[in-house]
Amino acid sequence: MRPRFTYGGELFLWRWLRLTMANRYVISPFAIITMLAALLLPLLLDPFGFLILFLDNILVFVLLTLGLQLILGYAGILNLGHAAFFGLGAYTSAILTKTLGVPFPLAFLASTLMGLLGGLLMCPIIRLRDVYFAMASFAFGIVAYVVFSEWRELTNGHIGIRAIPPARLAGIDFTSSLNFYYLVLPCVIVLYLVFRLLLISPFGTSLNAIRQSELAARSVGMHLAAIKVKTILIGAAAAGAAGSLITHLQGFVSPELFNWPQSITLVTMMVIGGIGSFPGAIIGTFAIQFMSEYLRFLVEYKMLIYGGVLVFFMIFLPKGIAGVVRALVVAALERRSAR
Amino acid sequence: MGVLTTRQVVKRFAGLVAVDHVDLEVQEGEVRGIVGPNGAGKTTLFNLISGFYPVTSGRIEFLGKDITTTSAHRRAGLGIGRTFQATQLFSEMTVLENVATGRHTSTRNGAWAAVLRSRAFRRSLQRDRELAEEIIDFVGLRGTGSLLASSLPYGQQRLVEIARAIVNQPQLLLLDEPAAGMNLHEIEALNELIRKINETRINGTRVTILVVEHNMRVIMNISHRISVLDFGEKIAEGPPKEIQQNERVIAAYLGSTTGGNASLGSSTGLAAAGGSSGGGRAGA
Amino acid sequence: MLLGQIVYGLVIGSIYSLIAIGFSMVFQAIGLLNFAHQEFMMLGGLIGYTLAVTLNLPAPLVVLLAGLGAGCIAVAIEKVGISPIRHRGGAEINLIIATIGWGIILSNAAMLTWDAYPLGYPQRFQGKPLNLGGISIVPQNLVILGAGILLMILLQLFFKRTWTGQSMRAAAEDSPTAALMGIDTDRTVSWTFFISGALGGIAGVFVSSIFYASFEMGLIGLRCFAAAVLGGFGNIVGAMFGGLILGIIETLGATYISSAYKDVIAYGIVIVILLIRPTGIFAARRTGLT
Ligand SMILES: Nc1ncnc2c1ncn2[C@@H]1O[C@H](COP(=O)(O)OP(=O)(O)O)[C@@H](O)[C@H]1O
Ligand SMILES: [Mg+2]
Numbered sequence: 001m002r003p004r005f006t007y008g009g010e011l012f013l014w015r016w017l018r019l020t021m022a023n024r025y026v027i028s029p030f031a032i033i034t035m036l037a038a039l040l041l042p043l044l045l046d047p048f049g050f051l052i053l054f055l056d057n058i059l060v061f062v063l064l065t066l067g068l069q070l071i072l073g074y075a076g077i078l079n080l081g082h083a084a085f086f087g088l089g090a091y092t093s094a095i096l097t098k099t100l101g102v103p104f105p106l107a108f109l110a111s112t113l114m115g116l117l118g119g120l121l122m123c124p125i126i127r128l129r130d131v132y133f134a135m136a137s138f139a140f141g142i143v144a145y146v147v148f149s150e151w152r153e154l155t156n157g158h159i160g161i162r163a164i165p166p167a168r169l170a171g172i173d174f175t176s177s178l179n180f181y182y183l184v185l186p187c188v189i190v191l192y193l194v195f196r197l198l199l200i201s202p203f204g205t206s207l208n209a210i211r212q213s214e215l216a217a218r219s220v221g222m223h224l225a226a227i228k229v230k231t232i233l234i235g236a237a238a239a240g241a242a243g244s245l246i247t248h249l250q251g252f253v254s255p256e257l258f259n260w261p262q263s264i265t266l267v268t269m270m271v272i273g274g275i276g277s278f279p280g281a282i283i284g285t286f287a288i289q290f291m292s293e294y295l296r297f298l299v300e301y302k303m304l305i306y307g308g309v310l311v312f313f314m315i316f317l318p319k320g321i322a323g324v325v326r327a328l329v330v331a332a333l334e335r336r337s338a339r
Numbered sequence: 340m341g342v343l344t345t346r347q348v349v350k351r352f353a354g355l356v357a358v359d360h361v362d363l364e365v366q367e368g369e370v371r372g373i374v375g376p377n378g379a380g381k382t383t384l385f386n387l388i389s390g391f392y393p394v395t396s397g398r399i400e401f402l403g404k405d406i407t408t409t410s411a412h413r414r415a416g417l418g419i420g421r422t423f424q425a426t427q428l429f430s431e432m433t434v435l436e437n438v439a440t441g442r443h444t445s446t447r448n449g450a451w452a453a454v455l456r457s458r459a460f461r462r463s464l465q466r467d468r469e470l471a472e473e474i475i476d477f478v479g480l481r482g483t484g485s486l487l488a489s490s491l492p493y494g495q496q497r498l499v500e501i502a503r504a505i506v507n508q509p510q511l512l513l514l515d516e517p518a519a520g521m522n523l524h525e526i527e528a529l530n531e532l533i534r535k536i537n538e539t540r541i542n543g544t545r546v547t548i549l550v551v552e553h554n555m556r557v558i559m560n561i562s563h564r565i566s567v568l569d570f571g572e573k574i575a576e577g578p579p580k581e582i583q584q585n586e587r588v589i590a591a592y593l594g595s596t597t598g599g600n601a602s603l604g605s606s607t608g609l610a611a612a613g614g615s616s617g618g619g620r621a622g623a
Numbered sequence: 624m625l626l627g628q629i630v631y632g633l634v635i636g637s638i639y640s641l642i643a644i645g646f647s648m649v650f651q652a653i654g655l656l657n658f659a660h661q662e663f664m665m666l667g668g669l670i671g672y673t674l675a676v677t678l679n680l681p682a683p684l685v686v687l688l689a690g691l692g693a694g695c696i697a698v699a700i701e702k703v704g705i706s707p708i709r710h711r712g713g714a715e716i717n718l719i720i721a722t723i724g725w726g727i728i729l730s731n732a733a734m735l736t737w738d739a740y741p742l743g744y745p746q747r748f749q750g751k752p753l754n755l756g757g758i759s760i761v762p763q764n765l766v767i768l769g770a771g772i773l774l775m776i777l778l779q780l781f782f783k784r785t786w787t788g789q790s791m792r793a794a795a796e797d798s799p800t801a802a803l804m805g806i807d808t809d810r811t812v813s814w815t816f817f818i819s820g821a822l823g824g825i826a827g828v829f830v831s832s833i834f835y836a837s838f839e840m841g842l843i844g845l846r847c848f849a850a851a852v853l854g855g856f857g858n859i860v861g862a863m864f865g866g867l868i869l870g871i872i873e874t875l876g877a878t879y880i881s882s883a884y885k886d887v888i889a890y891g892i893v894i895v896i897l898l899i900r901p902t903g904i905f906a907a908r909r910t911g912l913t
Contacts, residue, residue, distance in 0.1 A: 131650075146883070147887070220443045314704075318711070
């Protein structure tokens with residue numbers, strides 16, 4: 001029962017952090033602090049300002065990147081078509097609430113299920129290995145996009161669906177950015193906790209094992225295909241839920257949001273934040289979103305800088321921001337143990 | 340009772356017959372050595388028995404049940420453990436975590452159990468760790484549990500792999516060249532370990548072991564019987580003494596060495612012949 | 624009508640082939656999905672525009688120099704931003720993201736250099752339509768088809784007859800062994816990028832002379848990814864035929880089915896091919912399955 005770093009007389013917080021990193025505890029003290037801060041943050045912000053709307057949007061994306069992190073970072077599946085699940089969820093919610101007048105909670109569930117269904121559709125290609133899967137999933141995303149943009153009877157084509165009713169739950173109206181914040185934040189927190197619980201369970205061990213050696217994983221009786229399928233289904237369902245939320249946050253959907261560049265952006269968030277880390281996925285989502293919003297002053301140089309940042313990270317910081325932080329924390333822990 | 344039976348098992352890779360109508364009958368508690376020049380099909384045979392490759396034709400039985408089409412993960416659950424010729428460890432995990440994964444098929448795996456973290460679930464995780472600790476001691480790696488598996492010396496990594504393969508108490512254990520990369524001292528300990536595993540009783544029955552090994556000292560020492568493969572075919576079978584004198588075996592080994600000066604009377608001579616991987620059969 | 628469609632499909636297809644070959648070559652050499660590749664085509668188109676309009680160079684020279692330029696840029700990118708990652712043992716996903724980063728850099732640098740408007744090539748690149756046995760054909764299309772096929776033949780000769788070409792093939796097949804035999808694998812990788820970029824650049828001139836040049840035209844090239852898969856990713860002859868077939872399917876599909884769904888057709892084929900025959904329709908069956 002020895003954890004990864006053993007030393008006596010350490011601070012309670014350090015021990016907690018260390019055991020979380022060794023996947024023995026569900027969440028670290030920092031995660032709890034972050035959650036509390038996130039709950040209180042709107043008190044500091046202008047409830048009608050841009051920032052809170054921006055945060056709502058980012059949090060929806062966090063649902064996407066957390067799911068993708070499970071698929072890409074933990075199971076090592078190179079999914080380049082994740083936005084397809086997002087789109088499936090979004091259109092489901094849009095059509096159900098607008099055209100059929102279904103209440104939001106039901107539409108939200110239906111979107112989640114549709115995401116799951118999208119995951120099932122992706123399952124046949126799970127047999128393909130690494131780069132081949134990447135190509136097939138990329139193609140999958142493009143096919144989904146064309147369906148969104150061309151099945152006009154259902155999706156209204158490139159124009160998209162407008163004037164979608166806002167989310168309502170238990171008599172509360174989530175039209176305002178502030179209210180919406182308290183709709184999406186619990187979703188993020190619950191998803192984060194569930195994913196952490198999964199990760200420290202034997203299922204998580206299997207994911208780690210498969211990524212490190214498929215042969216060894218098979219030899220101890222792990223069912224590779226089943227585990228990969230489950231991962232994709234879970235990630236896809238989360239993306240479906242995110243789709244529902246984005247629909248009601250924006251009040252409209254159009255296919256461009258779900259085209260292949262979106263899938264690539266999601267992967268980018270993952271890689272910048274740090275592959276194989278849920279906090280990394282969150283950090284990456286914030287980093288990319290803030291970059292694309294607050295580099296606007298660079299006008300036409302913005303995308304150039306953006307591309308440059310990507311290349312810079314891949315050359316010099318391939319483990320992403322979380323990788324750097326992790327290395328610092330491990331070094332600090334080891335220094336303490338050396339004393 | 341026969342623990343493992345293969346009947347006319349064939350494996351073909353795009354034109355190449357890697358395993359050619361092989362019949363094996365391995366008894367409970369037996370240590371069966373599998374020898375043969377490089378490329379003879381030994382590893383492929385292990386892959387067929389453990390379900391990593393589907394057979395082209397033939398039949399495989401384990402404990403009297405037909406497992407020919409059973410998938411690899413199920414076979415692990417039924418009690419077939421294995422190691423690999425090139426070590427396959429989970430490099431980012433500690434030794435303890437590596438060995439504990441061996442308990443995979445016996446742990447409560449349900450997603451709900453994991454999310455709800457019931458007491459039974461936590462207890463089963465605890466039990467996995469305790470068993471893993473025990474086995475780590477058993478294979479002689481006491482005190483290494485918290486180290487990263489990839490940080491151990493190579494010889495010890497091989498032991499971690501064996502520990503992972505036996506922690507779930509398999510009835511049949513497949514060891515693919517376990518002594519490769521070990522020093523003399525470690526090989527001595529390995530000999531002892533294999534014997535100890537073989538003598539362990541699980542539900543009253545002894546562990547059956549198949550060993551592929553080029554080191555003839557090891558194989559002659561531990562095997563009750565030896566099967567010899569050449570070009571995918573089983574060309575001889577019998578107790579070590581007989582195999583040492585078998586002419587077809589000697590010819591097979593001679594044919595595979597470029598030097599050809601191996602003194603076949605002594606067991607080390609065969610080792611030299613089989614171990615000189617440079618002039619393997621596959622290249623000829 | 625149908626025959627005209629097929630000829631036009633072949634013309635488009637031969638352009639796709641040139642791009643798909645480059646895609647495939649890089650994949651074969653270093654196992655990389657190069658998401659910046661279509662931008663070499665874009666660069667070729669824009670460089671060609673400058674050469675043709677500003678410098679008023681003759682068409683063959685424009686094609687040649689645009690190819691050279693795009694090829695050199697491809698090598699520069701490989702040296703600065705691809706190989707360093709490989710040498711540090713970077714993961715597949717890191718390499719892919721790096722190429723995406725380069726793609727973004729290239730198309731935006733191009734926008735800053737050439738502006739965002741579509742740039743049409745001069746009239747002399749088109750010529751008057753000919754009437755061949757009832758089919759009306761623009762001579763430029765025939766030239767493109769001929770030049771495309773000529774380039775592919777030259778490429779095959781290069782691989783078979785020259786030392787560089789042979790060492791590139793050897794290194795792509797089995798890099799460690801090739802290195803042991805004294806082949807400088809870093810150099811073969813650079814050569815691969817050069818040729819891949821140059822073919823892309825030439826294709827860019829062709830595309831631009833039919834339509835126009837623009838910093839956004841890389842999007843057309845992305846479809847060649849489908850052509851590369853069709854021909855068996857990493858299989859150069861396959862990529863060639865893959866491009867031609869895709870060109871025909873697309874042209875006919877757009878006429879007889881619906882142009883809106885042409886991506887569904889192309890990428891639907893990608894998925895099916897990967898599933899049933901991951902090495903493409905021309906290769907002996909190897910496997911991309913686990
Ligand atoms: N996955 C495979 N695909 C194609 N050929 C294989 C594969 N695995 C093994 N072989 C071939 O089968 C033959 C037997 O290999 P193997 O079982 O590894 O021999 P050994 O373990 O006795 O040295 C060799 O010729 C080898 O090249
Ligand atoms: Mg072997």
